[in-house]
Structure formats: structure tokens, C-alpha cells
Amino acid sequence: MDILAEIADGIIKGSPGLVKEKVEQAIDRGVPALVILREGLIAGLDIVGDNFRRREMFVPNLLLSARAMTMGVKLLEPLLARDGVPVIGKVVLGTVEGDLHDLGKNLVGFMLKNSGFAVVDLGIDVSKEKFVQAVTEHNPDIVAMSALLTSTMPEFAEVIRALGKAGLRSRVKVIVGGAPVSKGFAERVGADAYVPDAVAAVEIAREIITRAGPGRP
């Protein structure tokens, strides 16, 4: 099995130990960190997701895989973080209030950080007040929100409304994502863009920055 498939396998088996061993091997062999991330770790996570939807895996399996993922990302982080590279934009990121799920959000944060964005991660269960406060404080280009529960998805609209009330809405672009979120839903709640996955998040964030031009919105 090639090393990337072995890394993916470690994610599927939910073994931080296996992932650690194989990622370290891959790094030693000179496999680029971004390749390890996308074709090893994320590829494994995609399979986990598919197995879960087919009910061949259970929620505790996801937790194990998430833990293995965190291990892999931790090892890659020092390789990807590029000091001295100019920051191309700033993102305030969080999982909405009432929702405790953070795997997708963390991945997005990680990918953004490594693509030249400054990321302010507010964590999980973030109230609209906290989002507003963070925007006031950090003056980001983008607010990125995540939700995994259908019951918490409406929070997107709440946060966007709160940003509007605080007079901040026109200063930021809002992007949303999460397993149950769709493009149509994103539009309905008044978000600027829908993000289907972590890789797309980077592309969309870049596009937003490019469109806004160097002068910032």
C-alpha cells in the first residue's frame, strides 16, 4: 500500500498512532505536506463520511477518526505554516450557538491558515453576540460559520441579522457550511457564499479577497 493510502487507512481505523507513524514516514520521504493533507488525511475522512452515511460506521467511529485527523494535522502544521508570507485576508470562524461539532470547522480553519489567511477561531457554540464582538474587534474580511444540526442552521440567519443591526454587515462577507447546509439554504439566510468542503472554502475565500481588491471592502 502506498504511504498516502496507509495514512487514509489510519484515519479510517481511527488510530492516532498509525496516522502519526505514517505521516512522519511520509514527511521523511519528502512527500509535500499539502499532498499528505489532501490525498492522505482528507481522502481518509471522505471514506469515513461515506461509510457513516451507509451506516457501516457509527458516531463513535467518527470521533476516533476525528482524533486521528487532529493528530495528523498537528504534525503537518509546522510544515505548512509559512512565517513571513504576507497575510492575504482575515477570517473570523466559528460553529454557531447550540452546536458543538467542530471537525469541519477546524479543517476549514486549518486550510485557510495555510493559504495565507489570518484566522480568528471562536470555537464551538458561538453566540451571535460573540460573532458581532469578534467582527468589531478584529475587523475581518470574512465571517465563516459552520453548523451540523438542522436545528442550529437557522442561527446563520440570526448572526447575519445581528451583524446588520450592528452596522457591520457591509464590511464583511459571510460564508457558511456544514453537512446539512445547501447552496439554497445559504442564499435564503442571506449568506454571501456556501462552502461545500474545506478545500472549496479556501478557493471561495480567495475569490472574495480578489474581488474586493487590495483596498479591502
Place this chain on the structure above:
Amino acid sequence: MPTSDIYPSLHDLEEELETYYMCTGISVAAIDDKGTERSFHGQRVSFCEEYLLSAGLIHDCQQARLKACKQAVGLGEPYFMMCPANLLHIAVPLMKNNIFCGGLLAGPIVLNTPYNQSSPGGDEFDQTGNQHLAELIKTIPAVDPVRTSYLGNLLYMLSSVQNNAILYKVKESAQLQSQIYDQIQTHKDNILEEGAIRQRERTLHARVKQGEYAAAKLVLGELLALIYLMEGKDIDAIKARCSELNALISRAALDGGAPIKDILAFTMLLTKDLKNLKNIDEISSWMSHALQYYCESITPLFEKETTAEIKKAVQYVNHHYKDNIKLTDVARHVHLNPSYFSFLFKKGTGASFVDYVLDLRIEESKDLLVNTARSINEIAVAVGFTSQSYFARVFRQRTGRTPGIYRQKYGT
């Protein structure tokens, strides 16, 4: 104190919690709506405190447990929480009259896989290299993910005893919603046509009529996804379509033998509710509730004075009426003497076996006459008749029209 008013009587819970712990070996606690522990069965472990101390972490376990239980309300299923010490806790809520009043927590568990067995607690933990902690963690039960998942289900069942049907309904509508989102993803790039909706409506009608709730739910999910995609942001148009759909389901329930009084009363209630719905999630949940009620209202007809055998027989007939089934076959299927079965069947369903089967066949044939271009002979055979002339005769007896005229009048 308001808390104690809404908290379920702990007395009822004590026995359940004790049973859970004794059977599974996993400690279990009950907390109230402030996160305060009200009951505990199991073994206290000192690992957590020492781990947090050694890792220099501060963690509000009480708040985390409370949030986990609330999260489970939104999920409609157990919430699996990984704590900062990398231990798993299973959380389910306790509800009273639809109000969150606390929860049950099972754990801690060391989530284990065949690949991690050498290092319970995970590799992050091993790196601390603390021998004392390594000993302590051995006192915590290690469980594989699949069994953990079932431990969650069991805890959920325990809480359901308290929660009656409320959470079941939340789960039903949460399931439907996630199915709808799946469908939206599948269909979002396709060109949508009314025909796709019509075709599924017919299937939905047939499933509801036969009281096949699970199958009907799947079709409903598809239909709602299509409707949401077609109508986009127009909530009023969505409501209009759902109102139509609701009429179709109630009609199907009536056709399936649901009592008209109940159906009308429920439809009135539903119509009132529809006006107040604000978004598609509320509409989905409303439709899920409607479907469940209508499907369930078909069964009580048979439940009043019916034995399990007759229920089983009715299910068998509902599935096999298109085949050449005979009373003796069905009687054998439920292990009853044919003449006694015949008597019980009529008592239970209000119709003789033959009438019951013929009704089903004629109803199905109406559907095919109106919605397909198949020949009358084909339809006769498809619904279980051996000859077209017998089919035509029975059809006329029951509807007052010949199949051909019926098709002309109602066909598209």
C-alpha cells in the same frame, strides 16, 4: 424551586440507572436542567481531575455535560461527547411536557479500537509519559466504537421511558430533514419537472393507503426535496404545495380505511398550524408529523378487536393481494384453522376475506387505470385477477362503472 417541579421523579429513574450500570459496567449519572448531578450509579474515577491538573487544563465538566444533553435534543439521538481528557461520555436528554429538564450521562469510556489496544486513552495521552495516570486510566472501561454506539442506544431507550414519544417525534423529523438535504444534494443540478412530482405522489398515495409508513416516509422526503428545489425561496408556494400533499396523504389514509372523523379533525388542526410555519425546517417537521399520524390512523381499525394473528394476516394480504392468494394460504401463514381464521378476519377488519382482497385489487386498479396507459387486461392481471371479464364484473359492482368508462372519466 422550579427545577424540582419539572424534573422527572427520580424514584422512577433509580432502578433504570442501576440496571444500566450493572449490565454494562459503564457508570451513569442523571443531571437536572442546571447540570447538577441528581443521581449516580457506578464508580467514581480520579483520572479526570489528575489528568486536567497534569495537563494544566481547566474544564467545566458540569457545563459541558449540560450542553451535551441539550445537543442530544437537537440531534434526536444520543450525543457522544469527547472530553478534554479524551474520554467519551454519552448524553441523552430528559424531557417533560416538551421541556428540557436534564439528562442522563453514561461514561467515562475509553474509546478503543483493535488498532489502539496497546495504548488505551489514545496516543496523545501516552505522550504525557505519566506512569501514575497510565495506571489510573486502566480503571476506566475500554469499549470499541460499535458497542459504544449501542450503549448510546440503550441509554436513549432508558430516557425514552421518561420522555414518552416526544423525542421520537423529534428524531423522526430530524431523520426526514437529513434525508431531504441528501435528496437536495442529489437533485440540485437536475432539471426538475412536474412529472417527477406527480409520479412520486402516486407512489406516496399507494404507500400511505397500505399503511407502509417507512416506505411512505422515504417518498415524502424525496417529494419535499423536489418541492423545495422547485420553489426556492417562495415559502407561500411551498406551503401551497405541502397543503396539496397533505390532502393527498389524508385521502390515501381514508382510502386505506382510516376513520373519517379522526382524519377531518386532524386535518383541521394541521391547516391551522400551516399558517404559522416560518421556514422549510418547520414545514418538513409538520409534514413528518402529518404523515406519521395519517399512517398510524389506518392501523387502529384493525387494532380494536384484533388479535396479533389478524394483524399479521392483514399485513400479509396487503403485500400479496396481487398474487393469487387464497384464504387457506393466509390462514396457514398465521397458523389458524381456515374457518376460524375467516371468522376472526371479518370480526377484525369488518370485511370478509374475499371482499377485503377484492377491495385492495380494485383500488390498485383504479390507480393504474388513471395513471398509466396499460391495457385493461394487463391491469386486471397486474392486480391479481385471473381474467379480464371477472375483473370488469367486480369493478362494476364496486364502482358502478366499467373500467373503460372509469378511465375515460378520471384518466389524464
